[in-house]
Amino acid sequence: MSWKKYSLEDRKIPGISGFAIILIIVSLYIQSKLVLFLAVFFLIVIFCNQLYLKRTGEKLYFENLNVKNYFFIGDKGEWFLTFRNEGFPILKAELRIYFDFFVSPDEDLQETSLSSMYEMSIPFSLFTNQAKQIKIPFTAKQRGIAKIRSIEFRVPSLLGFGETVLESKYFVKQQAVVYPLPIPVKGLKEQISVLQGIHIVPISVYEELLGPVGTRDYVPSDSFNRIHWKASARKQELQTKVYERISEKGWNIALNVSDGHSITGKLEKLLSSITEFAYYAFHKQIPYSLCINVRTAGSTPFLYLPIGEGKEHLQKVLETLASVSTQNTSLPYDYMLSFYNSHLTAQPYFIHAGIKTDDTKRMLLGISKKGAKLFELKIEQEFGLLSELAIHQERRMLL
Template sequence: MQWKKVIIEDRFLSILAFLGVLLVIASFYFNSWLIFGAGLLIILITAANSYYLNHIGEGLVFENKRERNRFFIGDNGEWSLHFANHGLPIMKARLTVYFDSAVIPVSGEFHIHQSKVDVGMPVSMSRKEQIVIKIPFKADRRGMSKIRRLELHIPHFFGFGDTILEFKDVINREALVFPRPISVRNIDKHKSFRPGTSTSLFSVFEDNMGPVGTRDYLPTDSFNRINWKASARRMTLQTKEFERITEAGAVLFVNVVDGFSVTVMLEFLMSSITEMAYFFHKANIPFSLCMNIRSAGATPFTYIPLGSGKDHLQKLLDILAIADHHSPTIPYDKMLFFYKRHFPVAPTMIHTGIRTEGADIYFKDFGRDGIQLLELQRHVAVEEEAFLGPLQLMMKEVAMK
């Protein structure tokens, strides 16, 4: 059975049933068919009331299919709830839906308590009827909204009690609201000093596997780079041009901890990382995410390996939407230690959040390997803006350790 049932009977119903029995007994004493009929009618009403309260909802089915929808802040969506009734008719009931306040209903009667929303609506269903209840909403803030509970209050026809049905299973309806990106200056300043496979206009390395064109010969060009066929056609020396390549990739290290709790800058961090992820996606630069929110599995923290493409971006945005102030965390330096031991490094590493002294030990080691180290900082003058700058290590503390 999908539903947990709570039956609330009016005390007057028991008194009424007792009165009906007394009238039936009295009818034999007074030899009155009228009193007998009144008593029998009262008994039938109380019996029908009890039967209805005890059996209502036994044929009610909720289609609990898995559904996850994604929204940007300001987008409109809706919860679609499918019900089928194979039992007694349900009349003048009231359905209450409880969900997280990342999305807010745009119509109807609803209440917001802390981070939860409850919205109620009337429901009536005849036998063998199927209905779809739609609750339109608007994405209000970053986060994940799940339908946490369904309650159906069914009154009796005569008002002698109520039946409350509460859905027992986990409801598989989720709405993810992605963070709103904010401006991040100097995001295009990351660079690499090592060869790779990604194209770059400013790299000193070239892909010698095949030329992409020719240009006029210069005295400083090497003699073996002359394209003799092109030179013969143009009757002037032509030099082969190769595509410039470099090693590309960035790892985003995110420290969401401040002391013993999640930082109050969580929204700022999620919005900044969203902007950087969009930039890397458009520039086709592989990126990775390491966030010290605890995760089940072999990797004890939230980790996305280096990758690119639309699916990779969506996976990162999903994680940024789910992160909240109640997420379990691990120490930042332990995350860096695990990363250094188990994962390949990228040419650029970007630190976001509060930087601890223990973390500087690992960043110093990364710097020795020629990795570019950057740090996300909040703009002092403009609240909704951030910028990337060189990561300045606390050399004295690091040396002492």
């Protein structure tokens, strides 16, 4: 890692330098070798002091590992910082580490809480051609992605006159992802979809036509193209193909993080409610996609996770929810809904969360006209509430 470096000189240095020059003049005047020796000694001390301040840290290397660890709130974790010194020895230095407040350091380490970061101070010494690993234990405190924002060394002069400050030019790549904590959501249950899908169910009007699971005796109401000719020849009577009954159970969850020109004050509870959705869908094997109107770069201009299910999808969703911050730049929610309606795969269940305006209601009506069943996620005190969106009432109000 490269370092930004600057030196802080002690105010005594100019005075000592001036005093040494005066001693040289006096020694020449009185012809005293002792005074001359003292003057030269002071100049050598100043030279060595300045040389150390200038050269220290030039060959100090930091192993910047790209590591991402995942935690639940309350979990213990550690960061490991490895340094190698191939230059001047570093003695009695102070290592300062600044990191996000989503994790908190252990109490036995000296730390200071800033507005959005913790500052830790650790004594540090490292001789030439020596390596050292610093361990930073912490506890996951709240939802978010914690990063080490800066590493700073304050290296005092060996002679005590001034110090050199080394600051990291780049972020440390290690990250601690703290998953959000779920809260109960009233009304969270599986709904029967009217759209065809891929999940096997006992009763449905849809069938998986890619391959039959068996045959049965033919009845006059069966379609001619459903006859299984090989099975019919084998049994010497007509047999009809039997297919599995299927039904779509897919959800799309759309979160509006904005409230006018600011981030909604209910952001944490909304994210916790969606976390409950994620766990519920994981246990019930329900596929779902996620849209959040946080501006991103790329072909999809907002946070979007395509439909998926299982453990890997759950981890992606939890990490996405952890990444949402009040510092994010939001995208107009109505634009996100328009993009979803025009470019993304529609799901039979559409769950809206957050503030909705009249324009939002019009966009949701457009989504419902394509066959999606609309739900709304609200926050009531310390719980989430999932209820069906009164689409007929909204339509009368808008027309």
